[in-house]
Amino acid sequence: MTAIWWLRRDLRLDDNPALRAAANAGQVLPVFICDDSVERLGAAPKWRLGLGLEALIQRIEAQGGQVFLRRGAARDILLELAQAIGADTVVWNRLYDGAAIERDTAVKTALQEAGLSVQSYNSHLLFEPWTVETKSGGYYKVYSPFWRAVCDRPVAAAHAAPNVDWASPSEVQTDPVSDWALGAGMQRGAEVVQAHCRIGEDAARARLDHFIGCHIADYKARRDFPAEPVCSGLSENLTYGEISPRRIWAAGQAAREAGEPGAEHFLKELVWREFAYHLLFHEPSLPEDNHREGWDDFPWRGDSEDADRWRRGCTGIRFVDAAMRELYVTGTMHNRARMIVASFLTKHLLTDWRLGRAWFEDCLIDWDPASNAMGWQWVAGCGPDAAPYFRVFNPDGQAEKYDPEGTYRHRWIAEGADTPSDTALSFFDAVPKSWAVSPGDAYPAPIIDLRKGRERALAAYEARKG
Numbered sequence: 001m002t003a004i005w006w007l008r009r010d011l012r013l014d015d016n017p018a019l020r021a022a023a024n025a026g027q028v029l030p031v032f033i034c035d036d037s038v039e040r041l042g043a044a045p046k047w048r049l050g051l052g053l054e055a056l057i058q059r060i061e062a063q064g065g066q067v068f069l070r071r072g073a074a075r076d077i078l079l080e081l082a083q084a085i086g087a088d089t090v091v092w093n094r095l096y097d098g099a100a101i102e103r104d105t106a107v108k109t110a111l112q113e114a115g116l117s118v119q120s121y122n123s124h125l126l127f128e129p130w131t132v133e134t135k136s137g138g139y140y141k142v143y144s145p146f147w148r149a150v151c152d153r154p155v156a157a158a159h160a161a162p163n164v165d166w167a168s169p170s171e172v173q174t175d176p177v178s179d180w181a182l183g184a185g186m187q188r189g190a191e192v193v194q195a196h197c198r199i200g201e202d203a204a205r206a207r208l209d210h211f212i213g214c215h216i217a218d219y220k221a222r223r224d225f226p227a228e229p230v231c232s233g234l235s236e237n238l239t240y241g242e243i244s245p246r247r248i249w250a251a252g253q254a255a256r257e258a259g260e261p262g263a264e265h266f267l268k269e270l271v272w273r274e275f276a277y278h279l280l281f282h283e284p285s286l287p288e289d290n291h292r293e294g295w296d297d298f299p300w301r302g303d304s305e306d307a308d309r310w311r312r313g314c315t316g317i318r319f320v321d322a323a324m325r326e327l328y329v330t331g332t333m334h335n336r337a338r339m340i341v342a343s344f345l346t347k348h349l350l351t352d353w354r355l356g357r358a359w360f361e362d363c364l365i366d367w368d369p370a371s372n373a374m375g376w377q378w379v380a381g382c383g384p385d386a387a388p389y390f391r392v393f394n395p396d397g398q399a400e401k402y403d404p405e406g407t408y409r410h411r412w413i414a415e416g417a418d419t420p421s422d423t424a425l426s427f428f429d430a431v432p433k434s435w436a437v438s439p440g441d442a443y444p445a446p447i448i449d450l451r452k453g454r455e456r457a458l459a460a461y462e463a464r465k466g
């Protein structure tokens, strides 16, 4: 008996229900398919996916197995492969964005019609979206009641990696992962970004252990200070499934039971991710369409030179530029900084949130379809449970509060500094030559007067209401 394990966003052996089911069924053939969902990814998440995949391939090869890699339509490849090796079962872990659900439903029907047994499992979430309902049977659009509905629910225990009898059939061909050129879109210095990545399941577990051991106690009090290493960084690994949310939940719960002051807050943040998936499942157009009514005719600006200066970390507003450079160099950005740059783009620069969402989608190594869409709509004011549009972050005020010593800004801005930091200088190694920037340049003047930008945003908001 051979089972095909269709790998997607679950690049791990630990606590992987589909892999466990496959291992119980017989020999296991892991398959990764480079289909449209992979081809469509932004440059950084596509490149980072390739690194995660290579790490898993090495792990499986060390156990005597082999991951079969194919490019094309999942349905055709799975059918062909199952026939070639005589597999009778195909398993995978579920995904929740509209395109994935549509594809998986069609694949399941085709495989079943061909006589195969098909099973799917939950490994990506703690609480699958359809299992959480309001009292009236709808879905939650506000976070706090969602949290109250799930916080005391039992979460299944995480399982260790199973013993697997790997299949390595000689009759099927596999592509070398390098043939897919998953990093081809990385116009920026990939090696600069890679120095900041933590790839694979061992790295993810080490990250979790380090966070629980060293930072969870300070998490609630210090998590908003972007210069401090208090946050877990686990979003990078969760995105590719290099760690299971159940493992993280269990570690957070144990810390809570041990009386760690930041533990509950950490669990609440994990549940923001769940909430984002809850929303995306029930509103598949969340990445594209304003959630709130009345926003479709808001006078957002389209692309502009201002938006370009924002992308390039060259607005002359130091906190914004520091954050955009952090994004460019590390592929991630601190949560407080994400809120500030998103507010600056959508409010001070009055720019359509979808433009910012798309730039994040291209640059973030932790890009997540649900959290990114929710985060942008939340900041822009048109999303579920959103920050009101009239609450406009002042980036300078935020800098005084959350970066009082200027450590974060110094870490990411070289121009004008007597002794620029290595990280700030590395931005200039990462950017394409066509940007023609150098650490010796004068730091740019602000592209907008913060007070005037705020007034323009509020006027647009008032006009919309009227």
Ligand code: FAD
Pocket (backbone or CB within 6 Å): 223, 231, 232, 233, 234, 235, 236, 238, 269, 270, 271, 272, 273, 274, 276, 333, 334, 335, 336, 338, 339, 342, 360, 364, 366, 367, 368, 369, 371, 372, 373, 375, 376, 379
């Ligand atoms: P920690 O503070 O250690 O939190 C632990 C985990 O909780 C995170 O790994 C993440 O899975 C979850 N989490 C924490 N905060 C949030 C939040 N606000 N929303 C949803 N989940 C959360 N997160 C992504 O993973 N991918 C994205 O593409 C993404 N885009 C965003 C865009 C905007 C405009 C905003 C405002 C937020 C976005 N976030 C996104 C949410 C958040 O910024 C990141 O999850 C967080 O910064 C990740 O760092 P961490 O792992 O150190 O988080």
